[in-house]
Amino acid sequence: MKSSPHDAGADRKRKRASRHDSNDSAKQPTLQSLFAGQQKPHVNGAPTSPTSKRPKPDIPQPCTPPKHSKVLATREMYTFSSRSPIANGNGVIDLTNGSPPTSPQARRVNGAVKSRTGINSHTGAKKLVVKNLKTNTQWDSKAYLEKIWGQLDEALATIFKDRHDGVSKEDLYRGVENVCRQGGASTLFSRLEKRCKDHVNRDMRVPLCEKGSEDSIAILKGVLGEWSRWKEQMVTIRAIFFFLDRSYLLPSSKPTLSEFTPQLFREVVFNDQVLKDPTIEGACALVAADRTQSLGFNQELFKQAVDMFHELSTYTATFEPRFLALTQDYIATLSDEMIVEKSVPGYVALADQTIAKEMARCENFALDTSTRRDLLALLEDHLIQLKDTDLTEYEALASMLDNNATADVKALYALLARRRLGSQLKDAFEKWVNETGTGIIFADPADDMIVHLLSLKRRMDFTWQTCFDRNEQLGHALRESFAVFMNKTKKSDATWGTDNSKVGEMIAKYVDQLLRGGMKAIPEVLTARRASSITGPRPVVTSSGQPLEEDNEDADVDEDEEINIQLDQVLDLFRFVQGKAVFEGFYKKDLARRLLMGRSASADAERSMLARLKTECGSGFTQNLEQMFKDIELGREEMQSYKDRLGDRIGYEKGVDINVNVLSAAAWPTYPDIPVAVPPNIKRAIDDFELHYKSKHSGRKLDWKHALAHCQMRASFGKGSKELVVSSFQAIVLVLFNGLSYDEHLTYEYIMTQTGLPEQEITRTLQSLACAKLRPLTKHPRGRNISPTDTFTVNSLFEHPKYRVKINQVQLKETKEENKETHIRVAEDRNFECQAAIVRIMKSRKIIGHQELVAEVIKATVSRGVLGVGDIKRNVDRLIEKDYMEREEGGQGRYSYIA
Structure with a gap:
């Protein structure tokens, strides 16, 4: 490395440093050796894969370097040799040729390089290029895959033998992870898949097929046992190959190990022709055993079978169709036998039990909802839909209603209501009510008719509400049947x-x-x-x-x-x-x-x-009835006025205390005038009241109805005095015995002559006084019937615990004559009403046909009582005779109104 021309001292120092570095070049680490030295040795001397996770070292104390690494000063880590020239004069320092140049540690400040010896403003920024830092290793991934598979294969063999000794699942999991990280996941899964298929085929299918001659339940037990065993083995295998499952199988289109477990067993074992049908038949045989209440039903075994069908995804395709087919045959045979052997209530009870038991089995053993739906439809088809004619026949329902078997009727309707067939009971129900009611109204005697009708109505209302669940059509049938038979x-x-x-x-x-x-x-x-x-x-x-x-x-x-x-x-x-x-x-x-x-x-x-x-x-119906109540109120006011007037009279001596009701003849029923000889004191009181009334209401006429009167009178007997409440006729007869001793007799003829009563009335009156439960008179000779030769005396032995005694009053009992009179009068009124309706119709229509006229008359008179067609025709003829209407000539049964 060239030195700066202006810094000779620094050049000398740099030369000494260069010589020092040249002598110790073997001890000075490079960047490559530094990074390579940071790799930790494999635990227990085992080879380490490049991607394997290294165990964490012990955490050193703060500011304390690790024991196994050498702490290097900054100047030792980054030194630059003078032999390393700047490449091409571009200001780029090549760190790959020998040791880096030695120079003081520089620090970039404000765009300039600041060194220990000073600031060199002429050199400018330097570009560092780092090359070939990755260490070229000699790792063989294939050899590692083979080594790991050898360990996995040995572990699989142990697992398939249902043993777990000598297998470190954690080491195997690490090996699978390393192989997957090196790209061997596909090969690893292929080998695992083949190994599992061989195991399932050789160790499971083949032994099961050898038992193919056994019964279906035994084969089912064997298949369930192997399935349970296979699931347990796959739990361990999934734990070992979990990284393969999550990193490779899950993102790909291949089945995960959870999917692979039932898929492999289904393809190899369950779908085998020797094993498939017996397995399904075994499960169905368990259900058949439960239906017949035999001892061969194993609940736990059937539950395991159903669970297996669900887990293998073969429930809908294999078990369900066969189960429903066998159930259909069973229910069809059972229903045909039950409907013949048992009564309708017995059939209904057994059908309910069958449906409840089948639905309970679906619930208890987690059968699919589709099975439950189809099974219920099948049961209802055979037990209800196909037997509706037998269940709704008249004899069956009539027997239950006759015996008041409310629970049976309710169960029958509930069974039919499952298929909305409850309304089919309408005809039988309506017929029974009609026949029962008709028998009541035409029964003889008819004294308890209304009690029986009310009881029938209450029963039928109760049946409709509770048994028929307020079915609208059955309610209409009940009302229609009552309307028919009651009319x-x-x-x-x-x-x-x-x-x-x-x-x-x-x-x-x-x-x-x-x-x-x-x-x-x-x-x-x-x-x-x-x-x-x-x-x-x-x-x-x-x-x-x-x-x-x-x-x-x-x-x-x-x-x-x-x-x-x-x-x-x-x-x-x-x-x-x-x-x-x-x-x-x-x-x-x-x-x-x-x-x-x-x-x-x-x-x-x-x-x-x-x-x-x-x-x-309506008010027209009760108009006369309301007037009757008003007359009673007005009568009380009238009597009060009469008594006040009597009190104002000077020297008035109070005699008989009378109470008079003045009635409107149009509002009250018509009563016959019965002749009677009224005692003089009562006659005077009556005349006095009549004089008072006519003085207030001029132009009115009073007709006295003594047959409706009653009175209170005091009488003395041998055992004491009593106050008798009797009718006016009874009082008139008893007055004849005033002053007579107990042994004095009055003849029948004498009593009739003195009272002036007709023979019929005197006979009835004497019978109430001498032949009833309470007898103030004694008849001679004794007997229940009155004859003209009888005589009567006062009953000296008459007694009663009460002072005030009510004697049987004939006014409170209807006689046959009165009943006949009422019926005849009503029938005549109906004819008059029919004629009036015909006239109104003819007046409005002018011309009308016979059939149409009859229909209109029936419609107009239905509220008052409809006459028969023959009676209506007779009333038409009467009106033709009276010139209200006439037949048209050539009109083919048409009538015209005569204005």
Whole structure:
């Protein structure tokens, strides 16, 4: 290296340094030897690969150099020889030719080079070029690959023998990593793949194929055992070849070791023709054993088989189709046998058990969702869809409904509802309700008709709500069937030869029974606070919408609330009745008795029923009924006015205390005038009231109905005095015995002559006084029937625990004559209504055909009670005779209106 011309001293020093460096050139390290010396020796003398990780040395103390390296001063590390000239005079120092030149350590300051001897501003910046720093090693990667594979092959042989001794997984992992880093990953995987295939084929498939003559379950056990063994072996292999798996297989298109494990076993073992079918059949045989409840079912073995099918990705392609095919054969045979051998309830129960068991197996053994879906569809097809005709036949459903088998009906509907076939029960259900209801309304006697109808309605409502899950079509069928059978009519002795609806009459009488008797009149099977023996427990909702507890027999239920519940239930039946004129006629007659006799249990209940009828039928239906209530109120006001007037009279002596109800003849039922000889004191009181009434209301006429009157009278018997509540006819008869001793007899003829009553009325009255449970009179001779030769005396032995005694009153009992009269009157009214409807239709249409006229008349009179087609034709003929209409000549059954 040339020295600067202006620095001779520095040149001499540089020469001495050069000579010193030339003498110690062997000791002075170069950059190449420096970097090469930093490589650490391989542990335990083993050769080290260029890419292998070196073990970390012990961390030295701060500022303490490592023991194995030499600390070099800066001037020793970077020295420059004078023999190294500047290449081509470009200011580039070549560090590759010999030792670097010796010079003082320089430091660049503000673009100039500052040395120990001073600043040389003429030399300028120098460019350092470093060449050939990489050490040329003699490493053989192929030899290293072979060495590592030898160790891996020996380890694989040990693993395949299910042994783990003498294998250092960490060293093997290091070897695999080094081979992969040197580019030998592809070769390493190829050798591993071939080695595993040979092992699976030779050590697993071949021994399993030798057992091909065994049964399918034994082969399945063998395959599962080898599969479990293969998975355990691959766990160890994956740990050793983990670096190969992550660095080479994962980024490439080759299968990872996790994918390689089931893939190799599937291709070599499972897909073998000798092993595949028996393995699948073995799993299906386990299911068959479970279905037949045999002892051959191994739950754990079947679960392992299903898991293996999932892990090998052969579940959908192999096991599922075979499983469903065998299940279809089993279910088809089972369903055909069950439907023949068992009743419908038994079949339904077994079908539910079968479906539940099959679905539970899918859930417990993790069968695929597709299997669960297809299996359920298969079960429903064979157990329900293909057997719907047998399940919905009338005899089966009728038997369950007759026996009130609610649980069986509910199970049947639930089974059919799986395929939305519940509505197919409509025909059988409607037929059963129709036949059952028809039997009730035409039963003889018909006294308990309404109780049975209400019980039937409650049962069917309960069945529809709980068993049929409020199915809309079945609900329509229930309502339609009630509307049909409740309006069936036939001319019989019960309706006195008319075609009136018996149901309307019986509903009116049942309402009368409720309103007269209150809560005591409610039958036990219909009470809201007890579970009915007919319907079983069901929730009952009060009129306020609150549920009542039926199971608690001691629960306190308000009487008014109980009566309202019963009235609501009766009104449900009333809605189905088309001939409401029959109900109106009997209800009006019974209401008049209750109001006149004061026999209503609750005035609020009476008003509540009237409000219900008005809402249901309109104000025109209840107009007369409302007038009856108004007459009773006006009668009370009139009596108060009469009594006030009597009190104002000077010298008035109070006699008989009478109470008179003035009724509007148009609103109340018509009552016959029965002749009777009224006692003189009562006659005077009646005449006095009539004089008072006519003085206030001129031009009105009063007709006295003594048959509807009742009175209270005091009587003395041998065992004490009593206050008797009797009818007016009974009182007139009892007055004849005033002043007579107990042994004095009055003949039948004498009583009839003195009272002036007709024979029919006197017989009925004497029978109530001498032949009933309470007998203030004694009949001679004793008997239940009254004859003209009988005589009567006062019963000296008459007694009763109460002072005030109600004697059986004939006014409260309907006679056959009254019943017949009501039916005939209703039938006549229906004919008049039919004729009025025909006239209205003809007046609006002028000309109309016969069939169309009949249809219009039925539509117009349906709310009051429809007549038969023959009766309508007879009314048409009557109107033709009265010149309201005429037949058109050549009109082919057409009528024209005559204005």
